Amino acid sequence: MGHLPVDVRASLRFFAFYLANGTLDVDLLDGIDYRPALFQYGSALEMVFAIYGNVLEVDEDGEVLNDGEAQYRAAQWIRAYCDPGYEAEPPFQAWETELHGP
Structure with a gap:
């Protein structure tokens, strides 16, 4: 392997950078300091990375095809997690929130 x-x-690195410094999708998450909520226990952060990884598409040459969409879906989940009045559109599908691994 x-x-x-x-x-x-590179996409993963930038996603982690934007997430950690509070600049992930600044339009959608404007005014929401999500970092304390995500970093306190870890399972919410785990879901953010699961969504990003599940949505991310890569072509046969290893080039990322939809980094912006993957970041946006993760940002939508963060917004819904921090703002109970927000509903992601479209709603999340089971494959987007599936946790993989042991």
Whole structure:
């Protein structure tokens, strides 16, 4: 098994950077400091990365096709988690929120 393609690793790095410094989708999350809610226990952060990874698409050459969409879906989940009045559109499908691994 080889390493993740460079483009995928770069997308993950930028996603983690934006998430950690509070600049993930600034339009959707404007005025919401989600970091304390996500980083306190870990399971919410786990879901954010699961959604990002599940939505992210990569072509046969290892190039990321939809980084913005994957970030936006993760941001929608964060918004719904922090703002009970917000409903993600479209609603999340089971495959988007599935947790993989042991």
